[in-house]
Amino acid sequence: MRNDPASTATALLTLVGGPANVTAVAHCMTRLRLALADPAAADEAGLRALPGVLGVVSDGTTRQIVLGPGIVDEVTAEVEARVADAGQLQPPGGWLAETGARLPEAAARLPEGEIRPAEGDARPAEGDARPAEGDARPAEGKALKTTLRRIANVFVPLIPALIGCGILSGLNGLLLNTGWLPGLAPALSAIASAFLALIAVFVGFNTAREFGGTPVLGGAVAAVVVYPGVARVTAFGTHLAPGQGGVLGALAAALLATRVEKWVRGRVPGALDVLLTPTVTVLVSGLVTLYGLMYAAGAVATAIGTAANWLLATAGAVAGLVLGGLFLPLVLLGLHQALIPIHTTLIEQQGYTVLLPLLAMAGAGQVGAALAVYVRLRHDTSLRTTIRSALPAGLLGVGEPLIYGVSLPLGRPFLTACAGGAAGGAFIGFFAMLGTKVGATAIGPSGWALFPLLTGNRGAGTAAAIYGGGLLTGYLVGFLATYAFGFPRRPRVGAPA
Template sequence: MRNDPASTATAVLTRVGGPANVTSVTHCMTRLRLTLADPAAVDEEALRALPGVLGVVADGDSRQIVLGPGVVEAVTAAVAQQVGEQGASRGAAVARQAGEQAASRGARLKEDLRRRNSTPFKTALRRIANVFVPLIPALIGCGILAGLGGLFVNAGWLPALTPALSAVASAFMALIAVFVGHNTAKEFGGTPVLGGAVAAVVVYPGVAKVTAFGAHLAPGQGGVLGALAAAFLATRVEKWCRGRVPGALDVLLTPTLTVLVPGLVTLYGLMYAAGAVATAIGTAANWLLATTGAVAGLVLGGLFLPLVMLGLHQALIPLHATLIDQQGYTVLLPLLAMAGAGQVGAALAVYVRLRHDLSLRTTIRSALPAGLLGVGEPLIYGVSLPLGRPFVTACAGGAAGGAFVGFFAMLGDKVGATAIGPSGWALFPLLAGNRSPALTAAIYAGGLLTGYLTGFLATYLAFRPAPAPAPAT
């Protein structure tokens, strides 16, 4: 599949109802994300059986197809090209075919799918994730540059270059509210640039002259949460205006009101409220780790793999972004990253146990490098989840690693990450904390080793594969 993304794209599109059934094509680090006009037209079993497809997550009217890092980018590009080229010419015929298939399966099936996969909670999480997932590459790149800049400052290297490196690394985070506003408006059906314009109010230096609730506002107050709320309000105002403003005045009044009304509400309400929520998140995270760090780490590390399996882990990005904005790093990500360590340990145990299963051992060998770098889906969908019990023991390994890191947080040694996205070994360049870089890295490494070892031992002891068949005589 790596060598022929076009054929993989064709096979995927055939099994999701054809190009005309696809309304949007995106991807994250490991998953091809397709939004579908008719989810009932998907042949789930055939899609999961495709070579190279590691798993499929059904989420309302979308399908997340796990392909793995490196592969997903090429396949996504091929899918987008085929949807664009074939969708126009075949759209009407395929749409009719999809409609006939849906009718034959019955409205009850569609309603059942919608009820199970489009709950308000899951839909809200998915839409929030859609706002922040496109920002991950910039968060990773700027986070790594920030880490390098800190290393150069501490070591006294390249003093003439470090201010420039700091500016390049910090500029995106200083304006992240604008990008959040742009993506929020796009996701909720508004004009993206108007969402960005309203969200820009949050970071504009001039807000320091505005008094709200008896105090001057601070630029950036409310952070990404304020930007998210401001842009969402802007989309509601814009939609209201579109249906009521006369056509001749729409081009003038609608943008003006869309910026003015939410802008004033942001200044005199949302920034203050979002700032209070953001402060509460930071205070709660610090309190949680300082008082119940080991327990908190155990719970977070143990439950993260199921969130990844369901595709809900991206909804935590606003919390990470808020902590990074407040404290310079998120203390939650290193705890959650321990889930990947448990997964690696479990996969190694399966590899040892299944000496005669050459196919599965090949899958493990190919997926382990990604697993060590924190990309867990290939091991989840290719190894532990199909086998059942190793998935549970992998969660146990993640819980043990999280408890290890959380225990040191109780002692006052915080381990955080300056960016969102990488985990496993890939998180080392992004580590930060309130102690020396060496101690922070040592604690994180200790958590990884604990997760590897616990995941391996728990799986090795609990997993009893069927005996190999006796050779024919």
């Protein structure tokens, strides 16, 4: 039975030290992310024992609380409301507030409710890579992880639109191939393609918001990348192409705009800020985007597509084995979303990402491992109940309930689940070596939920058949590996301890 979001939010806030201890609130598809002023005040054991909580990931001052899809949105809204009532969340900022007053940069709002510490706050500033007290991790490693997470924060809010448009694109392809409803196909094509045509603007908006700039200025500069008029601009001896550089160019342009905006604002009088800051930001960043970033980002994007195709064509089975085997640890660390820019770049270039079906095999290995645990531990009623409740989500590609509720606490089944994912990835990669690529037109779903988004160079039907074979391989190997090696051997009677 599903827990009440309001009660869950109240219990969570109590266990993390109260609303006054929360400095930022955000969420992804399955996790609530809370930045804490005093991480030591959080009762992690209590959080893990809370009904509805599937797992807790500690990362410096941040606690990622795994709740699962759907419920995480409702609980986040309740948590944000309580933290805002406590006066912790600052109002949205930027270069011009609704009142016309110039708000401090520290009050600017981050994506999905994340808020920077207010001025005068003694906590490390946004993006500060200094280790927290008692944190023994190197500052460089922590800074890299923080950067990857923040880049992921740019793209995660775009996933619902990518999913919706991807499914409509697949439906449109089905109508075109079958000849059904010919009058509807152009409308579906326009609806499905419009978002991807302008995705650079959304990336620029989110980038500026995440990194402390004015979102609309980030979107304005990123819009240069997709503006049709850039075809009349010559850079490096050739005419630019609209969309050249794609989301990588938009990301770089918005990052530059944020830097320029901060630099200008710190040097102009307040009375001129409303005129000079946006003008100089758009002008300087726009020119650099046209005469440098679009060309460079285009070269990087082309290299990504070329490398992915070459890797699958020459070493597809090995690549699939490695990617499928290592994806669960990335999910465990919350770093899997850092791959979103690569997926998005491949979708822009080729119409689908060949990496997502390989990575999705990790979930198949996880399902197979959970089934083996269910069979082997038939007397563990509590664990079997957990598996029954988490298995539907696992089949649809949401792996956290099985990871945190089953395989990770047991230890060995997590490793054998990785083996199942590696086998499924190798299966799909093998067919890529034979010239049949399997791709996804959007990112987000995996497991059985990915079927409506599948396509490839031999058509959706062939792609679905190979992907289904990969899932079955992952299930089977995950099950057999876990059944045979996922549990400690019982000592023989009379054997030495």
